[in-house]
Every structure is written in structure tokens, then in C-alpha cells.
Amino acid sequence: MGHCLSCFKNQANADNSTSQRNKDEMTEIVTTHQVPAVMVSDYPQEEPLLHNNENSIIYRNNTNLQNANTLASVGEPCPEVHPQKTQYCPDKSQKTFYQKLPSIPRTMSSLGTSEPRISEYKINQLFDQYKDSLEDAILAEGIENLCNDLQLNPDDFKVLVLAWKLNASQMCRFTKSEFVQGLKNMKTDSIKGIQLKLNEITCGLNRDSESFKDLYRFTFKFGLDVSTGQRILPTDIAVLLWRLVFTNNEPPVLDKWLSYLEKNTHIRGIPKDTWYMFLNFSEFVGEDLGTYDDTEAWPSLFDDFVEYENDQMNQNVTKSDIKIQD
Template sequence: MSEARLYPAPSHVPSSCAPPETILSNGNHLSAPPEAGGTIIRFYPTNRRTHSKSAPTMGVADSKPSEAKLTALFDQYKDETEDSILAEGIESLCQDLQISPDDFKILVLAWKLNAEQMCRFTRSEFVNGLKNIRVDSIKSIQSRLPDLVNEVAQNDDQFKDLYRFTFRFGLDSATGQRILPTDMAAVLWKLVFTIREPPILGRWLNFLDTHPMIRGIPKDTWNMFLNFSEHVGNDLSCYDDNEAWPSLFDDFVEYENDQVNQNITKDKGKECDDLVIKKD
């Protein structure tokens, strides 16, 4: 499975390579294997600047962030030809924050900025997002990020919101993409589950990796995987094929059963009674 980092070059999955919407519609998630030499996901250009611009020296933000400081901070990293921070500027921002671009904290930051797509922070996203988390400088962002990570780690609703954001964030909105390529989905699953990793994640990713005919993950499958991983138990013993799971999950459980050469019992017992499925 492709290795990738958090920020791709623009249009990280060309429209000609994006799987058609019908690949996973109605459970038809199997398609012809991708051609050899398929798209390689890169999260920022290889021809990167060797030195970042120096960010303005600012202290921890006051109780009310400064609009002037936020504007200056945005201008420090924005692209020369358009009013957005693009891949190169984001990498420079990460360097000044002393955080790797593929760090979970950067995903949390993008979520708090409500960024529409990878590799781009618009002026309104950046200024309004930082204002909402009450920071206006590199130093105050560095101080605030650990608190934001702790909050999302401890709050079910916040983590669910971050999880669902991650799917949208991974799409190439410039081409109208609606299904995540499987290799991109795997990268984002690993990233978003930096915290609260479900026990079945490794087996799930291995299943996707060993089934190259699964070429895309639609929104419903992405969203329901969170419920699925919480419900089925560490060993899939609470799985019930009478539940309305996507057929891809049925295939995964069947594959796992074949791997261990045993069937998962239909008698779930009390342990499974305590696991409540929450679908919305």
C-alpha cells in the first residue's frame, strides 16, 4: 500500500484516475484491478523550498486574538499568485511549528480551520479558524495544539466530527471526487486513528491491501467503519451479518474467518449485548 504524507500536491488524485462513483454503490465494491504503475500519492511537492520564511515573533495570544496578527501570519505563508496558503506555505508553517506535515496535530489543526481540501488554507479558513481557537501566533498555536488533541481524544462527539471531516478532507474537491481511493483511505485511517485506534484496524488495512480490486471507499463505508470497529469486539466475535453493514464489512469478516479457519459464533452472549450500535 502506498506510503504518503498529510499534504499532497494539488489534485493529488487526477480525475482520470479517480474510481467512478458506481464502484462501491449498492455494495458493488469490487472492480477490475488498477493498472500497474498507478497513482502515487504525494502529500507535498518534491521540489520543496529548503528554508522556510521566518514567521513573525509573537507571544502567546491574548484572550482576544489580534486580527492584525492573524492577517500578518497568513500573509507570511500565502502563495505569491493566489490568496491561499498552498503546499509550500503549509510545509513552511509546519517547519515553524516544529511539527511534521504528516503529524496528527496538523490534521487536528486543519479540522479546526474547517479546511475544504488538502494542500490549501484559504484566508477565511486560516484567519477565522485560528480566531475560533483563540490563537494569533506560532507560539500560541504550538501551545494550543496539545490541548486540542487532548480534547478530541477524550470527547466522543469531537472525535466523531474529526473522523468524518477526515474523509471530506481527503477528497480532491477540484475534480468533484466523491470516493476516496483505497490507498488514500488507508493513509487517512492510520492518521485519524493515531488516537483511539480500534483493535481491528491493522487487520482491516491488511484486508484492503491484499484485495487490490477494492479501489475506493465511499462516504457511507468510511462513516460506518467507526461504528463497526466499536461494535464487533476485538476478535470480531460480536459481528452479526443480520445487521445492515456495507457488504465490504461482510467480505472482511469472511476473509478473517478463512484466515483463522473458524466461523464466528452467532451466539454473542452478554459481552455483545453491551455493545450498542449507534448509526445516524
């Protein structure tokens, strides 16, 4: 009918050759680009199936094969690759389909910490609440309002601690930079937070002598009037600040020392060296001043004070002797 048997045979051979060539190409593609090398080597090749007499290669279940590839990358069983075998995928010495994910940096572990996050915006709002209407600073009235909200008296020891932590340059004045940076250093942005921090810092001063020394030195600078270039602390201000800074750890000699300064009105001021040395002096001498050595390099004001106190003690002893003799 126009075609002989040999023509059909030749056509069939040509179709078979084309089909076999397509099968080989597709098998090579699947083996090279989809199946990990270990899977090709460990398991026998699946028999490809022709679908609808088209020249395409389809494995029994592409979805299962992809799942097997995924499991192979993490070391899970791969039963779908070969139905008669269940074995674990290769160890670290063999290649995996997916690259290893990078490890999480150490800094990421801090994301879950409970430390509160400080808001500079809230600190600025807090500053605006107390700042002066004409000047970009918290002045006497604003500090008084702040103390009221903190439930503190303006002459409370904790107010001095707050000024120390804000690194305030002078009394009755907190600049914006001092207030904002100080609260950031204290890690707080609210009135409640300031209260908690002041309690914590105040308790710590009783245990940390170095921190107290830093507060003590700050107090002298804090009492100066920097607007006039003052370098010597007025005696009346010095007396008030000595009482304030020693609120929680008053040395035995303090009352006698302050009483001496108040009686001797000719003492106009306290230099920085005298202020600094008094801390050592108060730790060195006892209440009776018996351990004081006037040959040491003490300020002359301390010599005068000890001499005055010794005279007072001698007078008391003499008067007592007279009464006994009578």
C-alpha cells in the same frame, strides 16, 4: 446744616428696610438652591453677617458649607453645618443633594479578565508569511513551512487537527478565509499560540467522543479532491487517513482492516457511508470479530472482510491440527 434729625431717621429707616429685604431674598436663594432640605430642617439657621456694610449675605464659611453638602449626599458626618452638633446625614428615605450614580453594567466586569485579545491584523500577517506568491492561499510549500515553524511533521496528527479547526475544504490548501476565521475561532494569533491550542485540543479529543466523531467525519471530506468533484475516497488515501485519524485511539481491528484493503487491490475506493460506518464497526466488534452479525445492515465490504478473516482463522486452525497430528 441742611438736614434735620428726622431726615436722618427717615434715611436710616429706608436703609434698614432695603437691607432687611435684601437679607430675606438672599436667605431664600441660599436655602432653596444651595442647602438640601434636610439640612434646613435639621439645623437652625445661621445668623447672616453683613460684610463691609454691603447688602450681601455671607455665611461663616461657604467652603465648609459646600463640603457639608457633598458629605450629606453620601451619608458621612456633617460637623461643619453646625459646630455644636455632629450627626449623620439622612437615610435613603430622605432626599440627597446629588442624584445616585448608575450602577456599572455587568459587561464592564469582563474588562479585567486575563483572556488574551486576538489581533486579526497579526493573523493576516501570519497568513501573508506562508501564502503562495501567485495565489491568495497557503499551498503545499507554505503548509510545509508552517509545519516546520510549528515543529511538526506534515503527516502529524496535529496537522489534521489544525485542518479540522480551520475547516479546510481540501488537503494541501488553506484559503485566507479558512485560515483567518479558523485562528479567530481557536482564539490565537501566533505560532506559539497555535502550538498551545493544538496540544489542548488533542488532549481533549481523548475525553470527548463527540468531538472525535466530528473530526472523523471531517477527515473523509478533507481527503476528497473537490476540484474534480470527487465523491469516493481512493483506497490508498483512505488507508493513510485511517491510520492518521486513529493515531491516538487505534481500535483493535484496524490493522487487519487496513491489511485487507491493501491486499485486495480490486477495491478502488471507499464511499462516505462505508467510512462513517467503520467507526461504529470498530467499536462494535472485537479483535477476533466474534461479535459480528452479518444479518445487521453493515456495508457489504464489511461482510467480505469478516468472511476473509474467518477463512484465515480456519486455515490457521487446520494447519495447526495437521502439525499436531503429524
